[in-house]
Amino acid sequence: MAEPPSKVSQYQSLIEKELAVLKLPEEPKKLYEPIRYTLSLGGKRMRPVLLLLGCDLFDGNIEKAISAALAVELFHNFTLMHDDIMDNAPLRRNQPTTHQKWNKNVAILSGDLMLVKAYELLNSCETENLSGILNVFNEAATKVCEGQQMDMDFEEKETIFIDEYIKMISLKTAALLAGSLKIGAILGGASADDSRKLQEFGKHIGIAFQLQDDLLDVFGNPEKFGKTVGGDIIANKKTFLFLKAFELADALQKRTLQNLLVDEGHPDLIGGQTSSGCLSQPVRQNPQLVRKKSVREKAKEKIERVTDLYCQLNVKEITKKEIERYYIKGMQFLNETSTSSEKKSEITSFVSQLMIREL
């Protein structure tokens, strides 16, 4: 019998409910409040949902997988909290980031504790699977840290090859999706081969998601996807689109791209926040306004110029094809698992919901 189509939203509600009643002490306030705050900001809860779907795929009792699902969500939120410090990000899900709302020390320490709490949750898994699950989790956690460091290294690196970029996102983004699915599979009683296949599915889907994020940043409909168009361009992010464009560009186009990259990033234009740099200028109303306007206009112009170059080089279509390639490869791994097609369709429908076909 086919599963009811609402399974994903059931799981999402379950995760929300469980996160809301997560047992955390009141004191010290500055340690536990940021954790509650971060977990309350919502999100698609993609990782825990995939973990539960992974468990269900092998007819596992998802009750046994809830703690592990919460663990991957806590881990993910820990990484966001620390990444936001490192990236100096003012906003996350349209709300102030923890280091912005409190301070950096609070965000470091609360993040640390969130990681410990993730392990605490993992430790409520049945003993027979504990060591195996910890293995998968630790491997994913290591990859996420390695990916984040690679990403930061890229900021200072002149030449980045596409395959290095794919490696970076497969660590930073895809490894935790893959690990979540594998943990779900193990808890669902999957064979080693099926668990590995589900992990590979997660890895490829994760890469596709990240490439899609890169694409939407430039070509997405801001109203539809809730993102400021061109944020990555302004922040001089070396995304797949940028690297592909650079690869295909002729000498003149390369120089144009390089010149645009030398431009100082203006993160204040991304988060909609006023930069403190502006505020610390001598207070004379008119010149400040004039300067501000010109920064905004410069940013708009930069986005237009880069987008124009991307269009000349057919980068949009190339990226779409690349996304499709990873998506299809991922789906092949899913299809190869020895599970019923009814069960597979739950995961497929969830994942395809997250894929945007038309732009």
Place this chain on the structure above:
Amino acid sequence: MAEPPSKVSQYQSLIEKELAVLKLPEEPKKLYEPIRYTLSLGGKRMRPVLLLLGCDLFDGNIEKAISAALAVELFHNFTLMHDDIMDNAPLRRNQPTTHQKWNKNVAILSGDLMLVKAYELLNSCETENLSGILNVFNEAATKVCEGQQMDMDFEEKETIFIDEYIKMISLKTAALLAGSLKIGAILGGASADDSRKLQEFGKHIGIAFQLQDDLLDVFGNPEKFGKTVGGDIIANKKTFLFLKAFELADALQKRTLQNLLVDEGHPDLIGGQTSSGCLSQPVRQNPQLVRKKSVREKAKEKIERVTDLYCQLNVKEITKKEIERYYIKGMQFLNETSTSSEKKSEITSFVSQLMIREL
């Protein structure tokens, strides 16, 4: 038969050796080099040694406990790396701290990964004990974070009672010593009652150690203990000595202490570093030198005044008694464990080496 007296140093060498060959990849360099750097800075390796001694106390095979011993040492170093960011500390074991040698982002991320690696090491413990050991470890890790937050909260709090301070150090400092001993005991095959007693031993000894640190900061021989005298006073740290003095002070003495606390801290005088504040002054040689000298002199005067007050209030003797009280209470717990007195003497001799009787 009595154990050879060199067991502690055997264990210390073993830990050093194992840390040196810890399997860590080369890349990304900025992620793994700081971990290797931090672990190479040495230290007494108190926590892993106590863990191994705890295991040996119950005739456990210490081979089985080595991974867990390394795990607590990695955890400890992770907390130091992150605490040093939070405290803005330039030096650790007379070497530049990670955030100083690289940068804050590197110290955040390498610290995070060190915590993950600690769990990875724990996961090599035999499966039958894994969940129990994780429980103890997670509890200790949570307490360490709570203690660190309490410590930071104290900086902004006007009144701190002695029992709050003891609670803070029992979390920040003692919990990991206690947890290390308990993990050792569990791996050594101790009963639940004996494991708990060894944990209590560790907790009380840990408190005694921290109080001794507080005492040595003021009354220690700088050549003997390798610490700058008065560092806590200059940094306006609310130590046991300060809080006890404040508790016993009359109205005039209280006011003096409060006034001294209002003084800006001068961390540059502790680490032997020039403060960036000084460097950012307009560059005119002579006034700068004059100002610098006067800051140093002011610091010296402050240390003298506070020390003088401590002497008037008999705080040195009171602290020594308090240390003795926790030490004796800890020893009682150790003696109550159902183990041979020969085995106990190894731990006793290690711990008493770390206790300074005469100042």
